[in-house]
Amino acid sequence: xxxxxxxxxxxxxxxxxxxxxxxxxxxxxxxxxxxxxxxxxxxxxxxxxxxxxxxxxxxxxxxxxxxxxxxxxxxxxxxxxxxxxxxxxxxxxxxxxxxxxxxxxxxxxxxxxxxxxxxxxxxxxxxxxxxxxxxxxxxxxxxxxxxxxxxxxxxxxxxxxxxxxxxxxxxxxxxxxxxxxxxxxxxxxxx
Amino acid sequence: xxxxxxxxxxxxxxxxxxxxxxxxxxxxxxxxxxxxxxxxxxxxxxxxxxxxxxxxxxxxxxxxxxxxxxxxxxxxxxxxxxxxxxxxxxxxxxxxxxxxxxxxxxxxxxxxxxxxxxxxxxxxxxxxxxxxxxxxxxxxxxxxxxxxxxxxxxxxxxxxxxxxxxxxxxxxxxxxxxxxxxxxxxxxxxxxxxxxxxxxxxxxxxxxxxxxxxxxxxxxxxxxxxxxxxxxxxxxxxxxxxxxxxxxxxxxxxxxxxxxxxxxxxxxxxxxxxxxxxxxxxxxxxxxxxxxxxxxxxxxxxxxxxxxxxxxxxxxxxxxxxxxxxxxxxxxxxxxxxxxxxxxxxxxxxxxxxxxxxxxxxxxxxxxxxxxxxxxxxxxxxxxxxxxxxxxxxxxxxxxxxxxxxxxxxxxxxxxxxxxxxxxxxxxxxxxxxxxxxxxxxxxxxxxxxxxxxxxxxxxxxxxxxxxxxxxxxxxxxxxxxxxxxxxxxxxxxxxxxxxxxxxxxxxxxxxxxxxxxxxxxxxxxxxxxxxxxxxxxxxxxxxxxxxxxxxxxxxxxxxxxxxxxxxxxxx
Numbered sequence: 001x002x003x004x005x006x007x008x009x010x011x012x013x014x015x016x017x018x019x020x021x022x023x024x025x026x027x028x029x030x031x032x033x034x035x036x037x038x039x040x041x042x043x044x045x046x047x048x049x050x051x052x053x054x055x056x057x058x059x060x061x062x063x064x065x066x067x068x069x070x071x072x073x074x075x076x077x078x079x080x081x082x083x084x085x086x087x088x089x090x091x092x093x094x095x096x097x098x099x100x101x102x103x104x105x106x107x108x109x110x111x112x113x114x115x116x117x118x119x120x121x122x123x124x125x126x127x128x129x130x131x132x133x134x135x136x137x138x139x140x141x142x143x144x145x146x147x148x149x150x151x152x153x154x155x156x157x158x159x160x161x162x163x164x165x166x167x168x169x170x171x172x173x174x175x176x177x178x179x180x181x182x183x184x185x186x187x188x189x190x191x
Numbered sequence: 192x193x194x195x196x197x198x199x200x201x202x203x204x205x206x207x208x209x210x211x212x213x214x215x216x217x218x219x220x221x222x223x224x225x226x227x228x229x230x231x232x233x234x235x236x237x238x239x240x241x242x243x244x245x246x247x248x249x250x251x252x253x254x255x256x257x258x259x260x261x262x263x264x265x266x267x268x269x270x271x272x273x274x275x276x277x278x279x280x281x282x283x284x285x286x287x288x289x290x291x292x293x294x295x296x297x298x299x300x301x302x303x304x305x306x307x308x309x310x311x312x313x314x315x316x317x318x319x320x321x322x323x324x325x326x327x328x329x330x331x332x333x334x335x336x337x338x339x340x341x342x343x344x345x346x347x348x349x350x351x352x353x354x355x356x357x358x359x360x361x362x363x364x365x366x367x368x369x370x371x372x373x374x375x376x377x378x379x380x381x382x383x384x385x386x387x388x389x390x391x392x393x394x395x396x397x398x399x400x401x402x403x404x405x406x407x408x409x410x411x412x413x414x415x416x417x418x419x420x421x422x423x424x425x426x427x428x429x430x431x432x433x434x435x436x437x438x439x440x441x442x443x444x445x446x447x448x449x450x451x452x453x454x455x456x457x458x459x460x461x462x463x464x465x466x467x468x469x470x471x472x473x474x475x476x477x478x479x480x481x482x483x484x485x486x487x488x489x490x491x492x493x494x495x496x497x498x499x500x501x502x503x504x505x506x507x508x509x510x511x512x513x514x515x516x517x518x519x520x521x522x523x524x525x526x527x528x529x530x531x532x533x534x535x536x537x538x539x540x541x542x543x544x545x546x547x548x549x550x551x552x553x554x555x556x557x558x559x560x561x562x563x564x565x566x567x568x569x570x571x572x573x574x575x576x577x578x579x580x581x582x583x584x585x586x587x588x589x590x591x592x593x594x595x596x597x598x599x600x601x602x603x604x605x606x607x608x609x610x611x612x613x614x615x616x617x618x619x620x621x622x623x624x625x626x627x628x629x630x631x632x633x634x635x636x637x638x639x640x641x642x643x644x645x646x647x648x649x650x651x652x653x654x655x656x657x658x659x660x661x662x663x664x665x666x667x668x669x670x671x672x673x674x675x676x677x678x679x680x681x682x683x684x685x686x687x688x689x690x691x692x693x694x695x696x697x698x699x700x701x702x703x704x705x706x707x708x709x710x711x712x713x714x715x716x717x718x719x720x721x722x723x724x725x726x727x728x729x730x731x732x733x734x735x736x737x738x739x740x741x742x743x744x745x746x747x748x749x750x751x752x753x754x755x756x757x758x759x760x761x762x763x
Contacts (some may be wrong), residue, residue, distance in 0.1 A: 017309070041379045
């Protein structure tokens with residue numbers, strides 16, 4: 001199953017390398033990884049999509065926590081989220097198909113951001129399914145080039161991912177990779 | 192006050208209570224060496240940087256303080272790598288300092304430039320590249336803090352030559368360290384304690400598995416009290432040895448691949464395993480599918496990533512082991528497990544007849560005899576450091592250690608060549624201790640150059656080379672699993688006695704069991720380092736043995752003595 005893991009990390013040189021290196025070393029394959037700043041300039045947010053089972057996600061999250069520069073880790077696959085991917089697609093567009101493609105762009109609520117005599121660049125955002133669907137209908141016209149950002153993800157509702165917790169860094173032991181809580185509740189009927 | 196980076200480094204080390212640094216100078220760390228004489232820190236010149244790394248590691252394990260090694264850029268730094276990985280696998284609190292080329296040359300393949308932070312990223316707890324002298328003091332403080340707190344481990348600081356040379360206004364800053372992503376201070380929840388207590392009080396066949404964490408958190412007394420109050424026998428991991436006195440009635444001995452048979456059988460028969468400061472390494476569990484099939488498991492551990500990694504547990508008490516045990520103890524009511532303890536005793540009786548110490552003397556010098564005699568003659572009071580291989584397992588089995596921290600060995604990485612330099616480091620940490628290093632003939636030659644360090648520094652240790660003319664452990668695997676095809680394991684070694692003498696040290700040779708005592712006593716009485724070349728039985732094997740991946744109770748046992756066969760062999 002695909003898991004979307006969000007890691008809040010210190011915005012310092014080499015942190016991306018540490019995270020990516022951890023995935024490689026522990027034998028996990030990254031489907032997509034995006035990094036960007038947050039509203040706090042000293043913190044960056046990584047969204048990592050990885051295809052693995054539940055046990056391995058728990059392992060992975062606890063390994064991420066071992067990195068000194070990693071502040072918080074969440075598996076957003078367990079909560080309702082908004083997911084967005086952005087793609088730019090350069091597609092053949094001539095007099096014959098131009099109108100048709102513009103109709104498709106309308107239907108998918110995408111945008112044409114560049115036009116030439118023989119091509120469009122189309123920008124589309126949405127969840128992965130929507131983008132896959134759009135690419136499928138464009139394919140017959142001839143995709144010249146394509147780029148995707150990879151998924152970014154945010155939990156729904158007003159509560160932030162990082163409520164300032166007891167250490168001032170939002171870290172809660174019980175959250176940690178779901179380690180103690182699920183196990184003990186599983187064996188002893190919860191508490 | 193205006194100080195150079197090099198001066199800031201040494202002053203920071205002094206503030207961290209560093210007394211000795213093991214190192215090797217070179218182009219990219221010359222400014223650091225140039226500033227050294229101004230500071231009250233002893234420097235030990237090694238013969239290879241790997242030696243420096245193992246010395247820092249041995250020092251850390253013997254003292255409980257942070258061990259420090261210093262090397263130059265490029266080859267100096269890469270030579271540290273084996274030692275850093277060793278310290279990482281065994282969670283040894285160490286700080287490694289490397290020189291780096293001038294910052295404007297980084298990335299240009301300058302002379303002796305290597306991406307040291309990149310190379311050591313997966314084998315350090317954390318690492319730093321310092322290019323700006325103004326960051327240096329702060330980084331050194333963070334590095335020591337990270338190395339010694341939480342689950343300890345190696346931290347590397349790579350310092351460019353310009354950051355060593357440049358000056359800045361600097362005052363030592365002792366404000367609390369702020370690391371938003373670093374959490375060394377986890378503690379178990381009340382609910383976890385309750386669950387653990389219920390399991391402990393209701394267990395009929397409980398067993399404590401004691402690991403390295405007991406020593407590192409200093410929880411020896413708490414562990415003893417816990418074991419005594421609950422009448423629970425204590426099994427040890429290799430690195431847990433010495434954390435619980437071997438002379439204690441509840442002491443069982445080592446578990447795992449070369450653990451005692453009764454210990455492995457006890458694990459397989461237990462209904463509760465209380466794992467304290469250990470990580471269910473594959474050398475300890477054997478086949479995970481059949482490991483302790485009837486046991487509930489409680490895991491006391493400081494590193495959350497170790498929970499459920501290899502063995503699923505019923506409850507985890509995450510936190511500093513000593514603090515956790517201190518909180519657990521008042522909640523525990525005394526209990527008795529006399530049936531369980533007598534069951535384990537009955538297993539011991541069966542093992543005793545297979546113990547080589549109880550077998551008739553066949554006139555040959557067996558390594559277990561040598562180690563047993565060293566234990567006897569040192570009254571069990573020596574600080575023992577091992578290398579890696581058969582002699583290591585025999586030392587674990589036959590040097591019955593009572594003194595916490597007096598058994599030092601490379602466990603997780605299994606680094607041949609660790610023994611001699613680690614023993615040097617341990618001697619600097621515990622100058623009052625009688626230090627014995629037990630090596631094989633193979634591992635000894637990997638770092639034998641450090642004999643020159645011993646001679647130059649004038650330190651006194653005792654070196655027992657268990658010389659069987661083979662890479663013994665590999666030979667044993669070839670015997671058991673590769674039809675005795677001894678490919679590349681027979682080893683012709685130099686004359687170790689002459690090697691010792693060439694370094695100005697004393698060398699002795701022992702070929703018969705009745706010579707062991709005299710040689711050991713001569714070594715002990717000598718004021719200088721003595722090497723004893725024990726020419727032992729060539730093709731002896733370590734028993735019991737759980738083959739890799741086999742069930743823990745499926746052990747290869749030492750064949751029972753057969754007097755008829757022995758006689759035939761002697762006649763030939």
